[in-house]
Amino acid sequence: MVYLMESPAWLDKTYAALLEEKIARFMTEAKMISSPRDLASSRFLSRSVLPHVERLTGSFNRKESSQDGGIKPYWGTGSNSANLRMSYFLYYMPSNMARMTGVWHELWRLGYKWRGGEELRAVDFGSGPATAAIAIATAEANGSSIDLPRDGSWALIERDGKMLDIGSAWATTDAHSFPWTIKTFRREINATGPLLPRGAPKFNLWTMCYMLDESDAPVRDIARALADAWERHLDDEGLCVIVEPALKLQSRKLLSLRAELLKLEKPWLKVLLPCLGHQDCGALADRDGEDWCHEEISWWRPPYMAKLDTLAGLDHKSLPFSYLVIAKSARTLTDILPELGGDSSGETIRLVSPVHFPTSNNPDAEFFSCSARGKLRCRLKCDRETCRELGRGAIIKNALLRGDANCTRVETGDG
Ligand SMILES: C[S@@+](CC[C@H](N)C(=O)[O-])C[C@H]1O[C@@H](n2cnc3c(N)ncnc32)[C@H](O)[C@@H]1O
Missing domain, CATH: 2.40.50 (OB fold (Dihydrolipoamide Acetyltransferase, E2P))
Structure with a gap:
């Protein structure tokens, strides 16, 4: 029996057009653009957005040999920094949202049902413009729902105060019917821990989207910091979703993180996805270090993104990424993801x-x-x-x- 990893069917042309409309309205109200018409203007896109997209693409897709080195804080404070954030919001936020909804959809299609409690207590590390939180709200509202409770809150943690302001305003605009409250925390996250202050509460959902790859900390230290933090600040039956770039070294870094987490032999730590078990990673077994693993979903881009892709010579028609979903649970994989159960003769x-x-x-x-x-x-x-x-x-x-x-x-x- 074959189960295709499918892109959510609702990431379609209608979704893309609606997203563009919501983005244009929000950005106009937030005075990030002067009018919704800006998004249809090639002149605006090529003058005010493209140079920043090119700069961000240059640092996100940094040369293979230097990918391990992390990325220095880049939002800045100069006159160009508002346009840099605006360009991230226009070009990277929608695609990361789609990637996160792809992971959520995968949980949904394998039959995952929320058992983390009646109130959502979610935390997003390196939240940028609240991308992960809004993606999950969107997936929950569009037929990829794992029955998250509609009561609760998200804690957004981010080093850039202005990004936090954008994220908090974007999540709570009436565009999304975002059911949860937002709390923002302007903080520098130390990836080698402790990831949260000792007195921080417990959460039942953790997300990290395109954040860990910006750290130059050794993977073993990140694994320890995560496991310590989950021990203290993640509820039983809580979930952690990590989404990272698909590039070779960054993707291998995520595979190594999985391996280091498994080495810690925490009985409550369960890798749910994409690997269907705790076996040694096949890609890491490659002696030349040339193998890696990534996922890819297809979607309809908002029309202005197609224009930007053409101007930048890039292609976001399909979205590659790497990901890891961890549960804090003593249950078996097939109990957590029932679609994997059933006839076990093979x-x-x-x-x-x-x-x-x-x-x-x-x-x-x-x-x-x-x-x-x-x-x-x-x-x-x-x-x-x-x-x-x-x-x-x-x-x-x-x-x-x-x-x-x-x-x-x-x-x-x-x-
Ligand atoms: C590529 S962006 C991703 C933003 C968002 N998660 C998304 O997917 O659109 C990475 C974000 O993580 C933040 N970040 C990276 N390292 C951080 C750290 N050590 N402490 C706090 N924020 C960090 C950056 O400021 C940036 O906003």
Whole structure:
């Protein structure tokens, strides 16, 4: 049985147009732009936005060799800093929102149901313009709901006060029907801990979206800091969602973080996604250090973003990213994600590469997958129906595996 990692169907053309309308209205009211018409103006986009998008892209996509080095604080205080924030808001916030909704949708499709308590107590680290909080509110309102309680609050933690102001105003504008209250905390987060002050309360939802990669702290120290903080400040059955860039070194850093967390052997720490178990990471096993793992979702961009993509020579039609979802829970994976349960006569594997589809010369679909026994180079004879379901991120349940890691024949048990 194949389960495609699907983009939320509601991230469609209607959503994109509506998001553009909401952004334009909010930015006009907040005096970030002079009128909603600015977003349709190539002159405005190329003069006031593009240079900042190019600058931010340069630091976010920093050269592979220096990716480990973190990023210095970049919001600044000069006259250009307002336009820098405005450009982030226009170009990066919507795509990170879509990525976070993709992760939420994945929890939803695997049957995750909230058990973290009747009141939401969420915290977002490096919140920028409240991207994660709004993404989750949007997913909850649009059919990817895991039944989060509508009572509760978000704590937004961010080093930049102006970004916090934008985030708090954007979340609470009536554009989103955001059900929770917002508290903002202007703070420098020390990624090697303690991540929260000792007297801070317990939370039941943690998010970190494109934040950890900005730290140059050693991954082992970050893992310790996170585990210590979750021990003290995360409720039982609480959830932590980390979304990071898809670039090789940053993605490998997230895989190493998972490995370091598992080494701590905390009985309450459960990796839920994307890996379907606590096995050693197949990508990290690559001796040359060239392998990594990422996800990708497709969406409809707001029309002004398509224009900016053209002007910047970039392409945000589909959105790659890396992610990790951790639960503080003693329950089994299939209890937490019931769609993974059921008939257990085979194994459950996840596709971690694009698929080479059958051709007239080769009747097999070929792909790499991750399984309890590591990373496998797989072949699957499939009919047109099954092939349609295959793609990066797809899960095959009840798979019968024969052969070794270099050539594994997969049979789906569905014929
Ligand atoms: C790339 S932005 C992501 C913002 C938001 N999470 C999103 O996905 O749109 C990273 C944010 O994290 C903040 N940040 C990074 N490191 C931080 C730290 N050590 N303490 C506080 N804020 C930090 C930055 O100021 C920035 O606003």
